[in-house]
Amino acid sequence: MRIVDVENLWKVYNRRKEALRGISFHVESGEIFALLGPNGAGKTTTVKILSCISKPTSGKVEVMGYSVPDQCSKVRERVGVVPQEFQGFSDLTVEENIKYFVKLYRGEESQVEELMKTLDLLEYRKTRFRNLSGGYKRRVAIACSLAGDPKLLFMDEPTVGLDPRSRRDVWNLITEVKRRGISVLLTTHYLDEAQKLSDRIGIIFNGKIVRLSTPGELMEEFRKQSLEEAYLALMESLGDV
């Protein structure tokens, strides 16, 4: 089953800037799909449209069988989002922030405790959001995105700014999320991360999808040992040097 289905999606900002120029791709239920591409390629724009934060200009977008933007209220209830710039409530504590999202999604009160445990946040439960380090703010963002038991998670650069250990923790968490049957669409600039985590990748370049494949297929195509090398070879072939 296709949990995300996108056909010929366009996004034009301010009637001038063509951020997405007719992209098509899908995400199968249960898989981890990574959107890759240089700065400004259109990754966040895509994630924002799929998670109903921004509207498409044209094209077909279906998330969990619901049409975007027409059925966005259904979509919002069922997906979790880790935005590129997560802004928690800075004066509220970790626990209060998570509680807010659990209540918003009408989850059980016990979920607050569970999420703090999963994300290793118990020690910081009484700390105000603004006093957390960048890595712990990310953890809170991920905890909040899991409130309400979503079946699909959008993560925009989930590990940016994390120290190597915390990055591994988030990788394990994403793997665990997949094990629970949750599909994940993530964006990242870390190609080792994409290689390790994703079942399939889509590469966006200047608002167009230039590759849809598995990490292994791309590495084979360019005869490289790592996704990073294969990606760089692809970028070079596209004239981005």
Ligand SMILES: Nc1ncnc2c1ncn2[C@@H]1O[C@H](COP(=O)(O)OP(=O)(O)OP(=O)(O)O)[C@@H](O)[C@H]1O
């Ligand atoms: N609200 C907006 N108004 C006008 N242009 C925008 C807006 N948001 C994004 N853009 C432009 O659309 C293009 C795609 O931006 P987007 O944020 O989707 O890129 P990205 O692939 O997420 O990049 P990054 O890797 O840097 O996060 C860029 O040229 C950006 O400047």
Ligand SMILES: [Mg+2]
């Ligand atoms: Mg982005």
